[in-house]
Amino acid sequence: MLLVQLIYVSSISNGFTEDDIAQIIDSAKRNNLSRDITGILCFNRKYFLQCLEGSRAKVNEIYHKILNDKRHDNIIMLEYREISQRDFVDWSMGYVGDTSINEATNKMYSVSSEFDPYKVSGESAFLLLKHLSKTVNVV
Numbered sequence: 001m002l003l004v005q006l007i008y009v010s011s012i013s014n015g016f017t018e019d020d021i022a023q024i025i026d027s028a029k030r031n032n033l034s035r036d037i038t039g040i041l042c043f044n045r046k047y048f049l050q051c052l053e054g055s056r057a058k059v060n061e062i063y064h065k066i067l068n069d070k071r072h073d074n075i076i077m078l079e080y081r082e083i084s085q086r087d088f089v090d091w092s093m094g095y096v097g098d099t100s101i102n103e104a105t106n107k108m109y110s111v112s113s114e115f116d117p118y119k120v121s122g123e124s125a126f127l128l129l130k131h132l133s134k135t136v137n138v139v
Contacts, residue, residue: 002056003086006063007079007125009117010048010072020071028093037062040088040129042117044098048072049117051129053086079122087126088133100135 012020021043028041037054050066052059067075088094103113109128110120117125 003054003083004056004059005051005053005079005081005083005087005126006059006077007049007051007122007129008063008066008075008077009050009125010066010075012046012048013071013073016071024071025093025095031062032092035062038086038088038091038093040091040094040096040133042096042101042129042132044101044115047115047117049125049129051088051126053083053088074118076118078117078120078125087130094133096129096132096135100132105131 025041031037032039032052032054035054035058037052037058039050039052042049052062063077066072098115101115105128106115107113108131109124110116112119117128120128
């Protein structure tokens with residue numbers, strides 16, 4: 001099987017609660033580990049920016065679940081590519097909360113100092129996630 005990396009952005013849906021992010025992280029912890037999926041999730045209480053790594057079939061399966069998850073709106077795939085090695089191998093799902101996202105970092109990878117992953121390219125999103133991975137809470 002081929003190893004792939006998928007990066008997407010989405011925004012929270014109406015009715016999203018504080019409990020929803022805890023449920024998403026808990027679900028990722030359980031499901032990704034059993035599927036040999038690695039990755040990182042960045043969330044600022046408005047937007048999700050996530051990278052998933054693993055076999056093509058398993059990554060596609062998880063992405064399709066996300067597409068049907070009513071907690072996500074306006075889901076856009078920023079990048080999907082074959083990779084020779086994982087970049088986020090240490091986590092079934094690393095988590096970066098809004099306290100780790102700052103204006104200087106946003107400016108480095110985006111057109112503005114505000115965190116808006118809809119305004120970044122797939123490559124910039126990847127580089128932003130790599131940068132933020134230094135602040136990850138292991139999940």
